[in-house]
Amino acid sequence: MDHYIILRKPPSSLKSIKRASGNQGFDAPSLATERLTRNAAADLCRDPEVLAITQPMATKLIRPVQSSAAPAVTGDAWGIASVRADQSPYTGAGVKVAILDTGIDRTHPAFAGMNIKEQDFTGEGDGDFDGHGTHCAGTVFGQDVNGRRIGIARGISQALIGKVIGRHAGNSEILFEGLQWALRERANIISMSLGFDFPGEVDDKVQLGWPVDLATSQALEIFRGNLRLLDALMMMFKAQSAFNAAPLVIAAAGNESRRSINSDYKIASSLPAAAEGVISVAAATAPSPLYDIADFSNSFPYLTAPGVDVLSAWPGGTLHSIGGTSMACPHVAGVAALWWERLQKQRTPQLAQAVASHLTAYARKDCFNSSFDSSDFGHGLVTAPTFA
Template sequence: MTRFIVLRDKSGNWQRPSVPTIAAIEPTRPGEAGQPDITMLDLDPRQLREASNDPSLLAMAPVVPTRLLAPEPLDDLRADELVPGWGQRAIGADRTHMTGKGARVAILDTGVATQHPCLEGVSLIAKDFTDLGIDDANGHGTHVAGTILGRDMGGIRIGVARGTDTLLVGKTLADTGHGTSDRFLAAVLWAQSQGADVIGFALSFDTAAHIEQLTAEGYPMTLATLAAVHANRGNLRIFESVLRMLDPATRPLMVGAVGNDCLRTISPEFETGPSAPAAARGVVSIGAVGPGDKGLVPAAFSNAGPTLVAPGVGIVSANASDGVRSMNGSSMALAHALGVAALLTQHLRADGQPVNAQSLSNALIRSATRDGLAPHLTPVDRGHGLVQAPRGPLD
């Protein structure tokens, strides 16, 4: 028996392709959308074939393991340049007139330390998808939350959007940093139903763990590898379809950390692209930068090909208890971008403009700059540029 994610459309608004296609599922009647109908079923090969006869079926894929994009060690930090708050200064958060007030930010992570002093005054709306409780014994989710909206700690500024008053917390990863793709999708739909303006995640589909799982079940290595890759692709397509099915007028912006899989300290050729699900169409992927000799450069670990970049090296934010700690990772860059998205949400509303995935992604990309980045960087390294906080009227 294998557990499958099953995406259906009982409304008839969306059509199932008659032949396999790379194209996303298109609405039968343009402009119509509906809440995606997702269920989880345990199926053997015979039941799988029977289920595929359902005319409302859009897609099916096996549930896959997920893993946290865990913080990375970095031994060559330039301590003289990496002082607390350097990330906020690099993105202009110390010069903006916006605070993020009114924005609803969601993080799908390891939970949060609900009593942390940096979250004082923040309305926490939480849902646990792990059956372990919402509290964060890992520390990653709390660090990310602190960078997004944390209040000052002992005179140290850690938060980008310190006026953001609502944080949606979906605990999709256990304290060990492991989870499953069905929990992730359920958390996405939960955050959307709670009125999130922007949803951020720092996890990836764990193909290596899936291969290990399948070989333990008796699969030959070659078949296990092919099955895991196929399942990864299927989950990515279901996620893309779910995003397409949400009402574009209210769909939240999805922002994902690009991944920490590169090994540039060993060789400049040891690079890879965005991890899934950050690689999905409709997701703004964020890479990490840190200081170089001629400006900010991609962190040695940060995956290539991001949509945008943000500070992700030596970032001081909340730890899992009541203090602060420094971390490195594309997760830390993601947190800066989510903070800027909160500032832009307030800015768009103040301008009388709608807030949704399209308007927020446009605002993020439009405000990005190459100033401060090393001049030799290409779009593969920096995407559209370094995220920037709003400073005046939107163009």
């Protein structure tokens, strides 16, 4: 028997969203894991109460790229001005952001005074063994450190930190649990800088003696099943828009492209960024004077943000510069928090959809070098609201 993740329609007796928000009419889906034979799993696929069923797939960090030069010893992180957060009258006050990553060093000065709720899904305990999650959190809502600004939305006071990647990586079951947790905790924005490990899934089976074609076919089946489950979960998120309970989900597009080798060596955005309703984010270099898309950045993103030589928090109280679409993703999450604050003050309905629309409408396309097009930068460079 194999291990399966099952997403079921909620029992009518469960009024989780109603209890949480006081609104009528929506029940949360239920996520469960069971050990089943392939025949039993196939039978469940025909159950009208089952939205999706799949075996879990390995997940991994979208590994950062080391900075090309030593970080400047003074000045703010360059992405702050690029997304015009320095011109925005908004700070993200009242917005709750969830970051699903490697955890956080909550003792870092960048997070002083914040209400941070941690949840470990890996079994390894709270904290950040890697630094990746701390860096992403610093870009979203980090306070100034030694007079240097690193955070886009410094007015955020509540954060949810889901540790879904551990020392031994993770899997989609853990990620889906993290998404459900963020939903239950009423996150407004969810940021994920991680990816599904399709090559690793193939390699694991080959190492067990499977023929390459059979290993690839099985991995593709699992990948497809996880895509369907993630799409179903995102549809359930979207269904809550009428109650203003839907979170906006943002994910890094991936770092697998090699544009410097060949201009056509571009890999499309991977899961979870490629799922329906997820805002995928590509990485841009610093302008000189126009922006380039980073050599590693995957194609067909929704938006683009600064993602090379990004300065942010690092475990131990220091600052560190790294790059990747992992670093671009939290820029978009931070800007989304600024738009969320603005639209919430205007009592805009269906906030998640409204924020996504404003991110699209105000993104800039005219700031990229002519060698790039919308398949490289999507709707454009994410831009903060600079007006009240």
